[in-house]
Amino acid sequence: MSKSFRQSQSFLHTWSGLVLGWLLFFIFAAGTIAFWREGLNRWMRPELPRVEQPEVVLAGAQRFLQGKAPDAKSWFITMPSDRLPGAQIFWQPQPKEGEKPRRRRGRDTQALIGASGDAVTARDTRGGEFFYRFHFDLHYVPVIWARWLVGLAAMMMLVAILSGIVTHKKIFKDFFTLRRGKGQRSWLDGHNATAVLALPFHLMITYTGLVTLMAMLMPWAIVANYAERDRFYDAVFAEPEAVERANQPAPLVNLVGVVRDAEKRLGGPIGYIDISEPGDSSARITLSRSGTSMLSARVPSLVYDGASGRMLWQSPEPGGATVTAGAMVGLHAGRFADAGLRWIYFLCGVAGSVMVASGMVLWVVKRREKLPDPARPHFGFRLVERSNVGILAGFPLGTACMFWANRLLPVGMQDRAQWEVHTLFLAIAFSIIYACVRRPAQAWVALLGATGALLCALPVYNMVGTPSGLFAMIAQGDYVMAGADLTVFVFGLAFGAVALRVSRYRPAEKRKRAARSVPATAMPALEPAE
Amino acid sequence: MLRVLAAVPLGYAVGSLWGMALARILPGDRSQVTIAATLAAFALCAFAAMWAFAARSGWRAFWTLLLMGGLAGAITWLSILVTGRI
Numbered sequence: 001m002s003k004s005f006r007q008s009q010s011f012l013h014t015w016s017g018l019v020l021g022w023l024l025f026f027i028f029a030a031g032t033i034a035f036w037r038e039g040l041n042r043w044m045r046p047e048l049p050r051v052e053q054p055e056v057v058l059a060g061a062q063r064f065l066q067g068k069a070p071d072a073k074s075w076f077i078t079m080p081s082d083r084l085p086g087a088q089i090f091w092q093p094q095p096k097e098g099e100k101p102r103r104r105r106g107r108d109t110q111a112l113i114g115a116s117g118d119a120v121t122a123r124d125t126r127g128g129e130f131f132y133r134f135h136f137d138l139h140y141v142p143v144i145w146a147r148w149l150v151g152l153a154a155m156m157m158l159v160a161i162l163s164g165i166v167t168h169k170k171i172f173k174d175f176f177t178l179r180r181g182k183g184q185r186s187w188l189d190g191h192n193a194t195a196v197l198a199l200p201f202h203l204m205i206t207y208t209g210l211v212t213l214m215a216m217l218m219p220w221a222i223v224a225n226y227a228e229r230d231r232f233y234d235a236v237f238a239e240p241e242a243v244e245r246a247n248q249p250a251p252l253v254n255l256v257g258v259v260r261d262a263e264k265r266l267g268g269p270i271g272y273i274d275i276s277e278p279g280d281s282s283a284r285i286t287l288s289r290s291g292t293s294m295l296s297a298r299v300p301s302l303v304y305d306g307a308s309g310r311m312l313w314q315s316p317e318p319g320g321a322t323v324t325a326g327a328m329v330g331l332h333a334g335r336f337a338d339a340g341l342r343w344i345y346f347l348c349g350v351a352g353s354v355m356v357a358s359g360m361v362l363w364v365v366k367r368r369e370k371l372p373d374p375a376r377p378h379f380g381f382r383l384v385e386r387s388n389v390g391i392l393a394g395f396p397l398g399t400a401c402m403f404w405a406n407r408l409l410p411v412g413m414q415d416r417a418q419w420e421v422h423t424l425f426l427a428i429a430f431s432i433i434y435a436c437v438r439r440p441a442q443a444w445v446a447l448l449g450a451t452g453a454l455l456c457a458l459p460v461y462n463m464v465g466t467p468s469g470l471f472a473m474i475a476q477g478d479y480v481m482a483g484a485d486l487t488v489f490v491f492g493l494a495f496g497a498v499a500l501r502v503s504r505y506r507p508a509e510k511r512k513r514a515a516r517s518v519p520a521t522a523m524p525a526l527e528p529a530e
Numbered sequence: 531m532l533r534v535l536a537a538v539p540l541g542y543a544v545g546s547l548w549g550m551a552l553a554r555i556l557p558g559d560r561s562q563v564t565i566a567a568t569l570a571a572f573a574l575c576a577f578a579a580m581w582a583f584a585a586r587s588g589w590r591a592f593w594t595l596l597l598m599g600g601l602a603g604a605i606t607w608l609s610i611l612v613t614g615r616i
Contacts, residue, residue, distance in 0.1 A: 224550035
């Protein structure tokens with residue numbers, strides 16, 4: 001079976017990869033950037049100083065909420081830390097008689113408490129949250145459709161990886177082979193090297209990615225065992241008994257003290273604080289441990305009495321399978337990873353993006369040789385070829401444009417955060433159109449070169465136009481901000497280098513071989529073409 | 531074309547049905563078994579899709595997957611008939 005099995009899997013690998021390849025590229029690239037979600041949340045609000053004393057911020061948040069919404073139905077506070085721009089707070093007003101409680105958090109019921117402990121207004125931006133959401137919710141499409149599409153793409157990816165392993169019989173030998181400047185061979189080697197180098201990562205990230213959406217993609221095992229879904233959730237996610245509002249005023253205890261006690265009991269930092277019926281004698285404070293401090297995404301939580309500050313309830317030890325699923329989700333998001341491991345995650349993600357991109361380019365390069373008339377390729381071929389340029393070069397360009405929009409759009413602009421995002425997609429649309437009217441070789445150079453220039457110029461602008469320039473941040477020891485600037489700069493250089501290589505490449509037409517005018521750039525294995 | 535049909539919708543169905551069957555027959559706490567079966571079901575989907583392309587002919591792939599899915603469905607159905615759901 002060995003040979004024919006491998007051939008069948010080779011076919012499967014090519015087609016499952018191609019069909020959703022561009023979508024996978026978006027997912028991979030956005031997910032890779034989203035590993036810096038928290039860092040980007042800060043970097044895209046350069047006017048906010050770093051949080052030095054989280055407890056001051058927390059006390060400020062409580063003070064603010066007590067003044068603003070003393071008899072709210074609930075308060076929600078993200079625990080501030082030096083990795084976050086501040087404490088993000090939300091509150092939910094008491095539902096009026098006969099009115100359904102609002103499920104969405106409105107703009108008028110949220111605020112950001114900055115380093116000083118007072119409410120601050122930063123430029124309106126979605127920051128790193130955009131990449132995180134885009135990674136599985138996409139944009140401009142209903143969320144449910146998007147998640148099914150992403151789930152399908154992930155499933156295809158899993159199949160493409162498994163069949164890819166089968167296809168490459170010399171998987172380890174291939175990894176050490178990188179034939180530079182040899183057109184199709186180089187692309188294949190680049191594809192193989194980035195794929196094999198990070199193979200365990202790709203397999204892990206794809207499978208655990210499916211697991212993050214498992215309740216939606218694979219609800220069938222629940223259906224098999226439970227007549228009602230809620231009974232399953234009750235069994236897995238235990239919750240304390242709900243309490244009725246007593247309508248007896250009682251001041252809320254100091255949250256700082258409760259957090260200190262909870263951190264001692266849970267053995268790690270607190271991530272979220274949820275307070276129901278603040279200011280009432282029935283107030284309850286729920287604190288859950290931060291996902292940054294443990295592998296499993298199923299974080300334990302504690303409930304305190306809001307009036308007395310006594311601990312009332314502790315989430316039970318989760319079962320083995322719950323912890324397994326939680327650890328898989330945790331592995332996927334990488335929130336537990338410290339700086340070093342975060343970088344490995346990021347670089348593996350870059351390798352994955354390059355793997356998808358080079359696979360798509362390989363498809364074109366391989367088929368060009370087999371075309372009946374290479375000078376006039378058929379429509380399908382041209383479509384893939386042009387879309388490759390527009391999308392694979394368009395997303396990095398769009399990201400660079402979005403970062404610039406984040407810096408340059410006027411602060412008072414209506415729907416400013418939305419327009420940052422629109423900028424990204426407008427740039428992709430422009431790239432696709434540009435790729436259709438220019439020769440692919442030209443379009444690659446222009447788009448990649450523009451991306452490189454835009455990215456390299458950003459840190460320079462930050463030094464002049466924002467209070468958080470590179471040297472100022474290094475002097476303050478703020479390595480999140482400085483690191484973001486440096487990373488952007490290095491990526492700019494890398495995109496510039498790739499553009500240069502493409503522009504210098506001369507196709508091997510003169511050598512009496514099959515004509516190939518595609519810029520097979522012999523991209524070195526780890527060149528980040530994110 | 532037949533293989534694609536066998537791989538995508540049928541592959542998902544086979545994985546899901548075996549996920550259901552596993553959730554019924556594995557021993558242990560129901561909620562934990564349910565999660566374990568769900569985790570395994572994704573791998574089963576992938577293997578079913580690979581089989582759809584590895585089989586000697588598209589029809590063969592189609593029928594074997596239909597049979598596999600039917601088997602899992604029967605196990606689930608019988609098991610629910612006997613012990614019921616929670």
